[in-house]
Amino acid sequence: MRILVVEDELDLQRALVRALRDEGYAVDSANDGEDGFFNAKNTDYDAVILDVMMPRMDGWEVIKQLRKIKRTPVLMLTARDQSRDRVKGLDSGADDYVVKPFDLPELLARLRAIIRRSANKTTNQIELGSVVVDTAARNIMHSGKPVELTAREYSLVEFLALHRGEVVTRTTLYEHLFDEDDSTMSNLLDVHVSNVRKKLGPEFITTRRGHGYCIE
Amino acid sequence: MNFKSIKWRLQAWHGFLLVALVAGLMIGFYSFERRARLQSIDKALQEVMTSLLPKLSPAGNGRHNGPGDSRGFRRPPPPEFGGDIPEQAPGGFRARAVDGVDLGKFYYASWSPEGRVVSISTNAPPNLLPDERSIANTPGMIRTAGINRELTHHVPNGFRVIAGTSLAPMVAQLRQLALWLVVIGSSIVIVGSTIGWWLASQALRPIEAISRTAEEIARGDLSKRINSSETESELGQLALVLNSTFARLDAAFEHQKQFTYDAAHELRTPVSVILTQTQSTLNKERSPAEYRETLEACQRAAQRMRRLIESLLELARLDAGQETMKRVRFDLADATRECVEMVRPLADERRIVIRLELSPAGCHGDPERVAQVVLNLLTNAVQHNNDNGAIVVSTNPNNGFSTLIVSDSGPGIAPEHLPHLFKRFYRADGARTSSQGRSGLGLAISSAIIHAHGGSIEVNSNVGDGSQFTVRLPLA
Numbered sequence: 001m002r003i004l005v006v007e008d009e010l011d012l013q014r015a016l017v018r019a020l021r022d023e024g025y026a027v028d029s030a031n032d033g034e035d036g037f038f039n040a041k042n043t044d045y046d047a048v049i050l051d052v053m054m055p056r057m058d059g060w061e062v063i064k065q066l067r068k069i070k071r072t073p074v075l076m077l078t079a080r081d082q083s084r085d086r087v088k089g090l091d092s093g094a095d096d097y098v099v100k101p102f103d104l105p106e107l108l109a110r111l112r113a114i115i116r117r118s119a120n121k122t123t124n125q126i127e128l129g130s131v132v133v134d135t136a137a138r139n140i141m142h143s144g145k146p147v148e149l150t151a152r153e154y155s156l157v158e159f160l161a162l163h164r165g166e167v168v169t170r171t172t173l174y175e176h177l178f179d180e181d182d183s184t185m186s187n188l189l190d191v192h193v194s195n196v197r198k199k200l201g202p203e204f205i206t207t208r209r210g211h212g213y214c215i216e
Numbered sequence: 217m218n219f220k221s222i223k224w225r226l227q228a229w230h231g232f233l234l235v236a237l238v239a240g241l242m243i244g245f246y247s248f249e250r251r252a253r254l255q256s257i258d259k260a261l262q263e264v265m266t267s268l269l270p271k272l273s274p275a276g277n278g279r280h281n282g283p284g285d286s287r288g289f290r291r292p293p294p295p296e297f298g299g300d301i302p303e304q305a306p307g308g309f310r311a312r313a314v315d316g317v318d319l320g321k322f323y324y325a326s327w328s329p330e331g332r333v334v335s336i337s338t339n340a341p342p343n344l345l346p347d348e349r350s351i352a353n354t355p356g357m358i359r360t361a362g363i364n365r366e367l368t369h370h371v372p373n374g375f376r377v378i379a380g381t382s383l384a385p386m387v388a389q390l391r392q393l394a395l396w397l398v399v400i401g402s403s404i405v406i407v408g409s410t411i412g413w414w415l416a417s418q419a420l421r422p423i424e425a426i427s428r429t430a431e432e433i434a435r436g437d438l439s440k441r442i443n444s445s446e447t448e449s450e451l452g453q454l455a456l457v458l459n460s461t462f463a464r465l466d467a468a469f470e471h472q473k474q475f476t477y478d479a480a481h482e483l484r485t486p487v488s489v490i491l492t493q494t495q496s497t498l499n500k501e502r503s504p505a506e507y508r509e510t511l512e513a514c515q516r517a518a519q520r521m522r523r524l525i526e527s528l529l530e531l532a533r534l535d536a537g538q539e540t541m542k543r544v545r546f547d548l549a550d551a552t553r554e555c556v557e558m559v560r561p562l563a564d565e566r567r568i569v570i571r572l573e574l575s576p577a578g579c580h581g582d583p584e585r586v587a588q589v590v591l592n593l594l595t596n597a598v599q600h601n602n603d604n605g606a607i608v609v610s611t612n613p614n615n616g617f618s619t620l621i622v623s624d625s626g627p628g629i630a631p632e633h634l635p636h637l638f639k640r641f642y643r644a645d646g647a648r649t650s651s652q653g654r655s656g657l658g659l660a661i662s663s664a665i666i667h668a669h670g671g672s673i674e675v676n677s678n679v680g681d682g683s684q685f686t687v688r689l690p691l692a
Binding site (some may be wrong): 009011012014015019022029079080082099100101102103104105145 | 337477479482484485487488489491492493494495497499501509510513516517
């Protein structure tokens with residue numbers, strides 16, 4: 001999962017990025033609306049956390065422009081909590097709205113919820129045969145027993161699980177699992193896939209040669 | 217029911233005046249009527265007397281009143297009086313009528329100079345006596361004896377005549393009249409009071425409307441307004457005045473509310489920094505460097521809150537007029553020069569040139585507070601300038617004011633922002649949050665300080681052409 005944080009208050013932005021990385025997300029950040037819109041336009045993020053009050057281009061404008069071209073889930077972050085601001089936020093295309101100062105666990109839960117909704121899932125549990133992925137607890141059970149996965153491995157499984165039955169290209173996986181700061185080694189993805197297969201069975205992830213990976 | 221209300225007082229006065237007026241009119245009418253009737257009775261008595269006198273004169277013999285008096289009284293007939301008055305009185309008199317004069321409701325009697333009854337009508341009241349007061353040769357005197365009205369006549373030859381009539385019918389009629397007058401008078405009073413009550417209600421209705429609206433406003437609904445459609449009337453004017461007062465109150469409250477709201481949510485950003493930083497850091501074990509980073513972020517947030525709170529308190533003091541301004545003479549040019557030296561390092565960092573055109577400009581006020589304003593303007597000029605830009609600072613005395621002008625070569629301010637620039641928490645760049653320590657209150661505070669000095673502050677700006685702030689302070 002790759003998230004974009006657009007926030008001009010740098011101390012807040014850094015704390016959010018760190019918290020999201022701790023959760024296993026790949027995270028990019030932007031310091032103002034213009035940069036944020038540029039990033040959101042050019043990368044398929046799984047979700048965007050967007051501050052409203054920003055110099056150069058405010059959050060309203062970013063979401064207005066973004067909605068013309070993309071359905072990326074957006075969580076608005078703002079210091080305004082008057083009802084009309086919330087209405088404006090939701091009407092302009094935001095998927096959810098969090099008021100500062102927020103509680104970090106609540107923000108993360110809302111983020112999971114908008115990602116889940118965009119994948120048309122209603123619960124946090126995804127069952128894949130004998131394997132159950134819990135996107136809230138971020139763990140995986142295999143035949144009722146918990147399986148130890150690294151954060152990156154988990155993200156790989158979660159992304160493929162959310163796109164179950166679809167063939168996901170290597171490019172897409174790179175885009176969603178790694179952020180701008182990650183050094184992209186071309187075989188890093190293969191290492192993660194082979195590790196997951198070792199832990200959950202060789203048939204869990206199938207390879208479509210020339211296309212990508214898939215969970216049936 | 218509030219009997220002290222204007223309506224009741226009006227009603228009481230109105231009722232009192234109405235009763236007095238109607239009663240006066242009625243009484244006047246009654247006495248006029250009574251007098252008129254008495255007069256007509258008296259006139260009738262006179263006529264009766266006139267027609268009686270010749271007929272009561274003894275025919276043929278008798279002393280004449282005078283040489284020309286042909287209507288002298290006859291000598292009275294011989295005394296044959298015995299209490300009862302015979303139908304056919306001596307001397308050929310009939311008691312009831314005197315020869316063709318229908319006396320009807322009138323009665324009469326005549327007495328000889330010796331006091332004997334000469335003739336008396338049958339309908340005369342008993343114990344009828346001549347008027348002892350009547351003096352010889354007095355043509356006639358009216359008297360009221362009991363229920364009767366009588367005209368006495370003293371003929372020069374000593375005979376005395378009385379013609380009278382009963383007032384009973386008149387009294388009965390007057391009583392009837394009085395009854396009618398009371399009925400009519402009461403009706404007038406009742407109808408008049410009702411109309412008065414209605415008029416008072418009509419007149420007071422706008423006042424009631426005003427007080428109802430005022431009550432609602434007092435209860436907290438400041439958006440209510442008095443209906444002031446009748447702007448021509450006195451109450452319409454009052455309503456207009458009250459409405460504009462309410463509007464000002466409403467605006468002041470709204471302003472206050474917005475200010476409190478803005479202040480509260482200016483605090484949201486630093487609080488969310490502290491909350492998010494600490495929550496994410498405490499999630500798991502961190503390295504000392506990471507803890508240090510978190511603490512520094514929290515410190516920055518706390519310092520920002522402190523600056524914000526100080527600014528808020530300063531504004532509150534300025535609003536309340538508690539900030540005591542010193543009143544001393546000082547040179548605006550000197551104060552400005554010191555401030556320029558303070559921002560110069562900041563300007564040098566971005567290679568911004570500050571040019572000074574300072575002429576001595578004495579003014580009267582608090583030099584520290586004025587320096588605060590100058591520093592704020594200079595800091596803004598540096599922060600909102602382009603790298604390698606320029607700032608021109610000038611002071612000079614001018615038209616009774618000492619003027620300070622700070623011009624920068626920055627990007628300028630869009631016209632839509634200009635009217636709001638001195639408003640609290642207004643930021644032209646739309647950014648609420650800023651780690652540079654700007655609270656959005658700097659210009660608001662500057663404006664408050666300059667206005668407390670009796671001066672003015674204004675801004676001119678064109679996009680792409682820089683901005684120019686002008687401060688005018690009263691000359692020393």
